[in-house]
Amino acid sequence: MADILIVDDDPGIRETLSFQLKKAGHAAAIATNGEEGLALALASPPDLVITDLRMPKMEGQALIDHLHARLPSLPVVVMTAYASVKTAVEAMKSGAVDFLIKPYPQEVMLATVERALTLAQIKEENRRLKQQLGEERDLLVLSAPMKQVMEETKAVADTDLTVLITGESGAGKEGVARALHAHSGRDGELVIVNCGALPEHLVEAELFGHTAGAFTGAQGAREGRIAKSDGGTLFLDEIGDLPLATQVKLLRFLQEGEITPVGSDKGRKVNVRVVAATHRDLEAMVGSGDFREDLFYRLSALPLHVPPLRRRTEEIAPLARRFLEEAAQSYGRQPAILSEAACAALEGYPWPGNVRELRNLCNRWAVLRPGQTLSPPLPGLQPSSTPTASSPWQLPAEGIDLADLEKRLIEQALEKTGGNKSAAARLLGLTRHTLDYRMEKHGV
CATH class of the missing domain: 3.40.50.2300 (Response regulator)
Known part of the structure; x- marks a missing residue:
């Protein structure tokens, strides 16, 4: 009935x-x-x-x-x-x-x-089913900080307000976005867009779609990522990498709920819940002119902060066991086992790469040590080289040429990323816009 x-x-x-x-x-x-x-x-x-x-x-x-x-x-x-x-x-x-x-x-x-x-x-x-998957992917809610995050996530999930998720790279922001979508009751898809991975000249067409012939190479019309998320959720990861020109169009979409493909003058109404994420300080970017102030306030209607893994020590060993099991199944190996000493070593490590770093190491151990009991020293688990309060970086007595240092750092970042400007900008904690400006300034 x-x-x-x-x-x-x-x-x-x-x-x-x-x-x-x-x-x-x-x-x-x-x-x-x-x-x-x-x-x-x-x-x-x-x-x-x-x-x-x-x-x-x-x-x-x-x-x-x-x-x-x-x-x-x-x-x-x-x-x-x-x-x-x-x-x-x-x-x-x-x-x-x-x-x-x-x-x-x-x-x-x-x-x-x-x-x-x-x-x-x-x-x-x-x-x-989506809710179950959304809660389980890369997230274990065992620590007090994550319990607070998930309580807030469930409280705001069924609203249409935009959510801005902040936190360090690899901390689990995508997992929180998946949980938001899973608890939203929306029937449409969760569409994930990594803004930093999109070529700058194609970002707008990728998000909003384009008509045939809208630009060189656009042989046919194509639906954008926003249209694909109609009835669902659009997750804009690394929103700080979005070019300023696209920020304007995104703001208009958030205000009007309407998209206009590149090359068209006809708008289309869509019902999309937008969730954005960043590891950057967007307020500082607003101050430097790299991010629009009006877009920042529009995105941060409901802010959520994901704490780094080092503040969630209760979750480290259980996550590692899960990742080892998953990797063993994926590679057809017997799962490696964590000893108590290995768990203690994992919990004492600062995890600068957070959950992503833990998963990558577990994948390595699953291949190199199948079926073995893992004990320290663990392959790849090196002491953090990040300066701390007890060992700060010191300015040399003879001083430095700051402009030359900045130029060399930019060159090294570009070399490490094979010339990928977006990836180099992320390594340096800059936006693409700022990196382009400084490359031109230093003649790189």
């Missing part, structure tokens, strides 16, 4: 449909217009809504739009006269799952209802 809400201004249709649904074993509630239907649905969400399209006060399409925004997993079936089938198809594009053409045989109506309910059940099962 399902709870079904009927929304129609025609009393004859309401009564007939209600009678047929109750006879089939369902519970039926009725509303005489879109406004009343929306109020009933929000007060007590049904399992299915069947609505007419043409009604006073609030038409069916407006009702669908409101329901899709507030209750994205609620299935809606629209009713329409034969002459307005095109309108019904448009309604399906906006969120309805099926439509009925008036007059319709009872068996057709019941079959449509069953299809819609079955589809909703499948989507709910998929959502639960």
Whole structure:
């Protein structure tokens, strides 16, 4: 049995449909217009809504739009006269799952209802699976700091406000983004975009899409990442690497909920929840002119901070065991085992690369030491070379040429990254814009 809400201004249709649904074993509630239907649905969400399209006060399409925004997993079936089938198809594009053409045989109506309910059940099962995967990937919530993060994550997950996740590289920001999406109730995909990995001249087209011939090499039209995340979540990782020109267009999208592909003047409304992440100090970048202030405040409506792994020592050994098991399965090896001494060594290491560094080391150990019990010294686990308060870097007595040092550091970063400017900028803690400026300044 399902709870079904009927929304129609025609009393004859309401009564007939209600009678047929109750006879089939369902519970039926009725509303005489879109406004009343929306109020009933929000007060007590049904399992299915069947609505007419043409009604006073609030038409069916407006009702669908409101329901899709507030209750994205609620299935809606629209009713329409034969002459307005095109309108019904448009309604399906906006969120309805099926439509009925008036007059319709009872068996057709019941079959449509069953299809819609079955589809909703499948989507709910998929959502639960996504939630489970989202919580488990690279995250273990055992420490007090991470418990606080996950409490905040679940509290804000079902809102449409943008979220800015901050934290060191490799700390697990993507895992938090996955958990946000999993708990959001959104049926669409989680689309992940690493802003720093996109070529600067293609960032806008990659995000917003493009028409055929919009630029050299654009042989056909292509849907952008934002459009692909319609009904779901867009995760913009390393948002600090986004070029200033693209920041302007992203801000406009966040304000209006509309995208315009490169080469087009026609906008398209989308329903996307945006989550951004960065390891940079965006406020400092705002001060230096590398990041737009208005975009920063728009993105940070709901800030979340992921603590570094060194502050989550309770999670280090369990994460390592999980990664060793996963790597062993992936490479067809017997899993390596952590001794107590190995666990102590892992917990005493500062993990400058955080969870990503731990996973990479576990992959190495799974291959080099299959089935063995791991004890110190552990391959690849070297003392941190990061200066600490007890051993700070000292300025040489003879002084240094700061400009020359900066030039050499830029050259070394470019050499390490094979000339990849975005990767070099990340190594130096700069934006692409700032790196380009300093390269030009030093003649690199």
